Amino acid sequence: MADYSAPAPPSGLTFRSLAYDPKIRSIVFQVLTVVVVVGIVWFIGQNVATNLARSNTASGYDFLYGRSGFDIGDTLIAYSSNSTYGRAIMVGFLNTLLVAAVGIVTATIIGFIIGLGRLSHNWLIAKLCTVYVEVFRNIPPLLVIFFWYSGVLRALPNVRDSLEMPFNIFLNNRGLIFPKPIWGEGAWLVAASVVVAIIASIGIYQWASNRQSKTGQQFPVIWTAVALVIGLPLLTFLALGSPLTFDIPVAGRFNLTGGGTVLPEFFALYLALSFYTAAFIAEIIRAGIRGVPKGQTEASTALGLQPNMTTRLVVVPQAMRIIIPPLTSQYLNLTKNSSLGVAIGYPELVSTGGTTMNQTGQAIEIVSIWIIVYLSISLGTSLLMNWFNAKMALVER
C-alpha cells in the first residue's frame, strides 16, 4: 500500500520557499535593477569622460560666460554678438515664451470659434469647422510651419512692391512692418493703471458676489470691469498729455525705413502653431460642452433660466471642469512645438542653444539646459493644474 499521508511540511526556510516569497522576490528584483542601472550609468560616465578627454572639451557651465560671436535677428532684450552665450540662450528662452504666449491666445480664440462651430445647428458651419479640424489634425506641425514660411510668406512681394495695408502697415517678404509706438515720459503710469484697474475689478467682483449672496441684489460686474480696465488707463493717458508717438515706416526708393518689424520666421511659427493647435483645442471644447448631460440644460430651463443664463451659469462652469485639464496639456504641447522654430531659423531656445552647441561643443550642458527649462515649464504647469483641479473638483458627500 502506498503511503498517502501528507509529507511533513518543510520546516524552516528552504531555498524553494524563499524563491517563491513575493517580498524576497521583489527585493531581489529591485536590487538587480539598481545594479543594472548603476552599471549602465557608470559605463556611460566612463565613456563620456574618455570621449571628452580625447576631444579636449572642458565640461562645466563656464562656457556660458564666453563671447557668443553670433547675431540674433529677433531679440526682446539687448543683445549683440559681443554678448555672452548665456545671454544668447536667455534671448532664445524669452523668444520661446513670447511665441508660446501669443500662440496660446490666438489658438484659444480660433479653437473656441471652431469648437462651437462644430456644435452649431447650422449644417454648413458645422461641416466647415469639421473640415478645418480634420485637415489640421492630420498633418505634421512642421509641415504647417513650412507652408506658412516657404509657401506663403516667402512668396510675398519684395520690399519695393510691399503690400500696403491700413494704418501704415506694410507686408513684404521681409516681414510685417508696422508703426512702432514710442512711449514718452510717464508712460509707465498707464501700465500701472491697467494693473490697478484689474485689481479693483477683482475687488468689486468679490464685493458684488458677497452682496448678492446676502441680499440677492445684483450688480453689473462685467460692465463695470470693462469700463474700469479701458477707462482708467485711457484717463491716465489723457491726463499725462498723450505720451505716445509712432515711428511710422516710410517707403523709400529701395527700402522701408523706420517702424517696427515682425520677422517672417516669427510670423510663420506663430501662425502655424496657432492654426495647428486650434484644431485640437476645438475638439476639446466640443467634447467638454457635449460632456455636460442634457438633463442639466433641461433642469435649468425648468427652473426658468433664460437660454443665455443656462449657458453661462450651468453649462459653461461644468464644461470648464472637463475642458481645462486637456486644454493645459495642449498649451504645453504648443510651447514644446515652438521648438520647431529651429527648422526655419527662428531664434528660440533650441535654435540659439543649437548654435551655441555647434560653436562650443558643450553638448551635454546644452541638452541639460534644454531639459531643465522645458521640464520646469511642464512641471510648473502641472502643479498649477493639480491645484486648479483640486479646487474645481466636484465635492461629493
Add this chain to the structure above:
Amino acid sequence: MNTSNIQYIRTSMIDQAPPPRSESSVAGWIRKNLVATPKDVALTILALLVIFAIVPGALNWLFIQASWFGPDRTVCTTAAQGGIQPDGWSGACWAFVQDRFSQFIFGRYPLVERWRPMLVGLMMVALLIPLLIPKAPRKGLNALLLFVIFPIVAFFLLHGGVFGLRVVETPLWGGLMVTLILSFVGIAVSLPLGILLALGRRSEMPVVKILCVTFIEVVRGVPLITVLFMANVMLPLFLPTGWTFDNFLRALIGVALFASAYMAEVIRGGLQAIPKGQFEGADSLGLSYWQKIRLIILPQAIKLVIPGIVNTFIGLFKDTSLVSIIGMFDLLGIVRLNFTDTTWITPVTPITGLIFAGFIFWIFCFGMSRYSAFMERHLDTGLKR
C-alpha cells in the same frame, strides 16, 4: 351618460400618413438646417462667403491653372521669369511632383535596386491588410510574421550585404520609405515598451516605479526635437570610443523612446480603469503576475484605450517629419531638398511640394483615425454605459 352607444368603430388600419413636408423635402431640410433663425441665416451667409472666397480660387489654382507636364522649370514660370506661362500666371506645379515622384517615395535609393523597397512595401501590405480585417483568420501567426519576421527580412532586403545583394547605406534611404520605416519601427517598439513602462509605473516596487516615472515624465516634458538632438550628439559620447552608430538608427531610437513614454501614459489610463476586482479575481484563480496581466488585465485595458493608442500612432507618424531637422531626408525632408534644385526652382514649387507632402501625411493619418473609429465600434461589447 350613455357610453355604450358608440357610433363608429374603425375595423381596419388607416394608411400611414406621409411624413410632414418639413421633415422630408429638400426645402424642409434647408429650413431646418440652414435658415431656422435670423442668426442661422447670417451664419449660412457667412459660411457661403467663406466657401466662395476659398474654394473656387483654390480649385482654379490647384487644377485649372496648374501645370501638369513638363521637363523643367520653364513650364511653371512666367515669361518674365524665363518660362512659357503668360505674365501674372500662378498655379500648382504638378509637373515638379511628377518629375520627382520616385525620389519623393524612395529618396536617393539607387535606381536599379528600387525593386527591393517595392518588394518590402508589397510584403508589408500583404501582411498588414489581413491583420487589419477583423474576420481574417490566424491573427497570432500574422502578427508574428509582421512584427518579428518581416522587420528582419525587410532590413536585409533594404540594407543588402547578404545573398549577393548590394549594400545600400542608410544615408541613401529617403522619402516616404523612411517615413514609413520610422513609424513602423516606432509603433512596433513603442507599444510593448509603453506597456512595460505603464506596468512599471503602477508597480509596488519603489525602485522600478521611480525609474519609470522619471523616464516618462522627463521624456514627456521635453520636445521631440531635443530628444532627437540628444540621440544625435549624445549617443556617440555615451559609447566607447570607436563604436559608431548609424544616423538612421539614432533617429529611430529617439523616435521610439519618445513615443513609448506617451504610449505608457495612454496604457496607464486603461490600467487605471480596470476595477480592482479583476486583479483580485485573477490572483484568487492562482494566476502568476504575467498570466494575470496577459490574460485578464491587458485585453480589457487595451480595448478601452484604442483611441488613445491610435492617436499616439498618428502623433508618432506626424513626428517622424522632425528628423528632417537633424539632416535626414524623410518625405518632408526630400521635398524641401528639391526646393533648391535649379531644375525646378520657381515661385510655386515650394507650395506645390508642401501641398503634396501634406496630402500624403493626411491620407495616412486620416486613414488611421477612421480605422480606429471602426475598431472601436467593432470591439464595443456593449458593456460600456
